[in-house]
Amino acid sequence: MQYLSNNGGHGSCEPSQPTECELLSLPGALEMVFNLSSTVDSPDQIKVLAEATDILLKSSQKLNLDDQVASGYIIGKLARSMERLSGSGVRFVDLRPAASAIVDTASTLVEAGVQEQVELEDQSHFLPPRKRKRYQEKLEKERKEKQQEQWKLEKEVISQLMEEVNNVAQAVSNSLEVPGSTILGTRSMQLVLDWESGPERGDVPVSIPAGQVRFPAERALSPFASSPDVEWKITGFNDNPYVWDRSAEDIHSSVVDVTLEDSLGNEIPVNGLTEAITIVLQNNPAMFKVSHLVHYKYYDNATMVLRDFKARENQTFGITLTVQTNTYISSARIYGKMGGDPNDTDHDFSKWLTSDDFDISGSVGSQTFTAFFLIFVGRVNNGSGQYTLGLQIDECLEHGCNYTTDMVSMGCRFWDSDDNAWKGDGCQVSPKTTREETVCLCDHLTPFGVDIARVPNYEPFHTRSVIYTDSSLTCFDE
Numbered sequence: 001m002q003y004l005s006n007n008g009g010h011g012s013c014e015p016s017q018p019t020e021c022e023l024l025s026l027p028g029a030l031e032m033v034f035n036l037s038s039t040v041d042s043p044d045q046i047k048v049l050a051e052a053t054d055i056l057l058k059s060s061q062k063l064n065l066d067d068q069v070a071s072g073y074i075i076g077k078l079a080r081s082m083e084r085l086s087g088s089g090v091r092f093v094d095l096r097p098a099a100s101a102i103v104d105t106a107s108t109l110v111e112a113g114v115q116e117q118v119e120l121e122d123q124s125h126f127l128p129p130r131k132r133k134r135y136q137e138k139l140e141k142e143r144k145e146k147q148q149e150q151w152k153l154e155k156e157v158i159s160q161l162m163e164e165v166n167n168v169a170q171a172v173s174n175s176l177e178v179p180g181s182t183i184l185g186t187r188s189m190q191l192v193l194d195w196e197s198g199p200e201r202g203d204v205p206v207s208i209p210a211g212q213v214r215f216p217a218e219r220a221l222s223p224f225a226s227s228p229d230v231e232w233k234i235t236g237f238n239d240n241p242y243v244w245d246r247s248a249e250d251i252h253s254s255v256v257d258v259t260l261e262d263s264l265g266n267e268i269p270v271n272g273l274t275e276a277i278t279i280v281l282q283n284n285p286a287m288f289k290v291s292h293l294v295h296y297k298y299y300d301n302a303t304m305v306l307r308d309f310k311a312r313e314n315q316t317f318g319i320t321l322t323v324q325t326n327t328y329i330s331s332a333r334i335y336g337k338m339g340g341d342p343n344d345t346d347h348d349f350s351k352w353l354t355s356d357d358f359d360i361s362g363s364v365g366s367q368t369f370t371a372f373f374l375i376f377v378g379r380v381n382n383g384s385g386q387y388t389l390g391l392q393i394d395e396c397l398e399h400g401c402n403y404t405t406d407m408v409s410m411g412c413r414f415w416d417s418d419d420n421a422w423k424g425d426g427c428q429v430s431p432k433t434t435r436e437e438t439v440c441l442c443d444h445l446t447p448f449g450v451d452i453a454r455v456p457n458y459e460p461f462h463t464r465s466v467i468y469t470d471s472s473l474t475c476f477d478e
Helices: 026-036 043-059 065-087 092-113 129-173 218-225 246-250 394-399
Strands: 002-004 010-012 181-184 189-194 206-208 211-214 231-237 255-261 277-282 302-312 316-325 331-338 349-354 359-363 366-376 384-392 402-416 421-423 427-429 437-442 447-454 464-469 472-477
Touching (some): 026 043, 043 065, 065 092, 065 129, 092 129, 092 181, 092 189, 129 189, 129 231, 189 206, 246 421, 277 447, 316 331, 316 394, 331 366, 402 427, 402 437
Antiparallel strands (some): 181 189, 189 231, 206 211, 255 447, 302 384, 331 349, 331 384, 359 366, 402 421, 464 472
């Protein structure tokens, strides 16, 4: 059991200690911390109160909005104290532990604030059939209204919280004896402050658990970061905190926010970079799970099996090929074509996978070969159409195997704070993307994430085989 004392101390205790273990409701305990935060006069006290707030938040199975707001007020008061201490000449090394504790508490709040979609109970089955449709339409309208209301509240809470975290970062930046860079926080949200710019910035990437940022060359940054007083601020989130829009449902990656600020903490707009900034984001593994494997079927003289799916112009697809076999897979040939079946001479896309491209698991006689590759769809008449992917594995033709191809559409997105929506302008997926990480190339600075969606298989991959007979092409459908 945890306790919180009147002087801000906290720890573990047993029910046999009635004085220290007198239980408070969460609102009452948060009010106590709020009152104590009005009298802090040292970084150590700030750290203790931030940690106490964090413990209280974690002790509650589910936080309501009032608890989140109250916790935000505490962080705000601690941020004011950080600013006051920084202005009085407290050194960076003394402020950093307190600042890191505040960021960790904010991280707990952000995680608690990511709300699920609003769901309302459908009781239309109690109604006569003729009234059910109207009831369901009314219910859906009510659900959307409640969802919008929840998103609005969520935006207010998280936006204010992030503003206070920025104030803490600015206080640290203004303290004495500041190093070249530092990291605040140890949880799912971390904040990197980097005061190196221009030629000092170099090609050294900045890494955090949520991802990595690689800056462009000096010539691309110099129009924006020529002053020695600018500061790079990188905030990483393991989960998407910008949830107040329907587009947020498609973000299945970590989120990394990259901004450039002047000495007063004002953001410097960075758009139209002549060389892209590179953001590496961690993909949600659930989007790349392996589906059911099927037997590699073929006919006499068959060389390729095909899969059809719908594609849009300039769309990017990530393909995971999984093969289980009792032999060794030395290579696999992949062909793709928009609006028709591909072959080795007529295709829009081709990929030759060698043994070096496969991750191999299992033991000899029962091995699993897994490879990942990207398809970049170019121009498409009418904007979209049917894309056909062809696969040929010679060892499967000769010895048989089980296999599957799992496909996701992938798009690099940025958070547009003006429209409160995730958009894709000025960003593209890099060919260096893997199943674990998406590499985004963008010409501006904002929060970045990845739109990942599994692609349904309109025609099962294993039910079509292509047979080459001289120069003719014949397709068989089972």
